[in-house]
Amino acid sequence: MTDKDLISNFDALLADLDGVVYAGPHAIPGAVESLRGLAEIGVGLGYVTNNASRTPAQVAQHLRDLGAPAEDQQVVSSSQAAGELLASLLPAGARVMVTGGDALAGEIELVGLVPVRSAAENPVAVVQGFHPDVGWKDLAEASYVVAGGALWVATNTDMSIPQERGIAPGNGSLVAAVAAATGQRPLVAGKPEAPLFQAAAKRLAADRPLVVGDRLDTDILGGNNAGFATVAVLTGVDTRGSILAARTAERPGFLIHDLTDLYRPYPAVEHDAGRYSCGAASAVVDGQTVRISGAPDDLDAWRAACAAWWAANPETATALAPAIEWLAQ
Numbered sequence: 001m002t003d004k005d006l007i008s009n010f011d012a013l014l015a016d017l018d019g020v021v022y023a024g025p026h027a028i029p030g031a032v033e034s035l036r037g038l039a040e041i042g043v044g045l046g047y048v049t050n051n052a053s054r055t056p057a058q059v060a061q062h063l064r065d066l067g068a069p070a071e072d073q074q075v076v077s078s079s080q081a082a083g084e085l086l087a088s089l090l091p092a093g094a095r096v097m098v099t100g101g102d103a104l105a106g107e108i109e110l111v112g113l114v115p116v117r118s119a120a121e122n123p124v125a126v127v128q129g130f131h132p133d134v135g136w137k138d139l140a141e142a143s144y145v146v147a148g149g150a151l152w153v154a155t156n157t158d159m160s161i162p163q164e165r166g167i168a169p170g171n172g173s174l175v176a177a178v179a180a181a182t183g184q185r186p187l188v189a190g191k192p193e194a195p196l197f198q199a200a201a202k203r204l205a206a207d208r209p210l211v212v213g214d215r216l217d218t219d220i221l222g223g224n225n226a227g228f229a230t231v232a233v234l235t236g237v238d239t240r241g242s243i244l245a246a247r248t249a250e251r252p253g254f255l256i257h258d259l260t261d262l263y264r265p266y267p268a269v270e271h272d273a274g275r276y277s278c279g280a281a282s283a284v285v286d287g288q289t290v291r292i293s294g295a296p297d298d299l300d301a302w303r304a305a306c307a308a309w310w311a312a313n314p315e316t317a318t319a320l321a322p323a324i325e326w327l328a329q
Contacts, residue, residue, distance in 0.1 A: 005041075006254065007262040010229065012044035012206035014197060017059065018051060019214035019236020020259070024164030027066045028235045034259035035068045044204035045074060048197060048211070050156035050190045050218060052079035052129030052171070055103040076200040078155035078190025079107040082127050085189045086153055087111035090125060097123035097150075099142040099174075101131035104155065119144040128178065128186065129155035130171035139174060143181040152178075156190035158218055162236045192222035201228070212259070214238060216250035229253050231262075240302045244290075244309060245321035251310060255303055267300055269307045276311070278304040285312040289323040296326060 007013065013035075015021060021031045038045050047070065049059060056075035063070035082104070086096060092112040097119070098105045105115035108127060116123050119141050126145050146152045157172035179185055190196050201209045210229045213219020214236025223230040231254035232243055243255060254266055270277045275284050281294030281301035285308050294301030309322055 004265060005263045006231070006256070006266040007038070007043055007210065008041060010043065010208045010210040012046060012201065012204045012209040013038060013262070014046045014048050014200050014206075014209050014211045014223070014228070015259075016211075016213035016215070016219045016236075017047055017049045017063075019162040020212060020219075020233055021047075021063070021068065022066065023162045023236070025062075026164060027068070028258060030258055030260040031235075032067045034262055037263065039069065044206055044209075045069060046200040046204050046206075046209075047075045048191070048200050048219075048222075049075065050078045050130075050158050050171070051161070052077060052082070052104045052155040052190075053101050053131045055106060056080065058103065073203060076196060076203070077107075078196065079104045079129055081193070081196050081199075082129065082153050082155045082189035083107035083111040083113070085187065086113060086125060086127060086151075089151060094125065095121060095123040096125045096127050097121070097142065097145050098127055098129075099134060099138050099178075100127070100129035100155070101133065104129040104131070117141070119148075123150060125151035125153065126186075127153045127155070128171065128175055130158075130161065130174070134174060139177050139181075142178050146178060146184050147182045152184060152186040154186040154188050156218065157186075157188055158191075158215065160237060162214070167237065191218035192225055194222065194226040197222055197226035197228060201226070212262075216243065216246050216252070220246075220252045221250045224249060224251075231256055233258050233261075240299075241321065242319070244302065244306050244324075245319045247316050247319050248310075248314065249317075251306075255299065255306065257299060267303065269303060271307070271311075274308075276304045276308040278307070283308040285309055285322070289325055291325045291327055293327045 158170035159172040161170035211223030232252040279300035283304040
């Protein structure tokens, strides 16, 4: 990493949307301006979203309405990935029950399959994606078909989704209801699987993309799965504490407040005799405790803590939270 702005070390930004660019209908402060600035420094921009409630064209229009740069082809969605997955597994013309919105049904049609809405239409598969109008009757229909042995594909399994008023249940919560009723598990088309990110990078002809997201279990894990650099922002679901406790596969390469930090040099973390230092802060690990010299509101302190804790626990398959002791500097 050089001492220039963080984003200048990459040739494209692959951005999540909910919790990164906007929360509900409104843009997160500084996000639009940060996205606009990419063109000025020759960095490509792609949007990678697990939200299957709208078409890529509708997502792009929403972004343009907010003032962000967005062409339809810059948006890669989990509904597209679900359609492509189903098309690879089913013959053309096969009936697929859609548990989701019209945007998801449209993607099923685009790949040559037939969307239906009830078990009575004899579907051979179910595709489940988030839509705010999905209700109990929809989940019941999906359960009947899945229990009958049909192929089941979920666009994503995000348990929550950031909204203007707070964190709300996501598609994963609805998928979990069908799983509880049937004892089955779906194939997952979107994040954290690598193809969604790889497709976005390919569209931009990017060799060194940076994936930015607010969720460890989808954005960061997916970017890591694709072999790309990853950066976590603190404007959505995951927090400083949950990032510190992250399992190995979900650890980001960088940690920033929001998208405006892309235009600042990223501070180096130095290591000397078990002490990890970042800026004026430092951290050491003693057993299951991280002792941090710094202020809790200083992100450098958390960067140092992550470096120290992750070095002490390089391979963990589950989240592992240390005790934290704050020391005066």
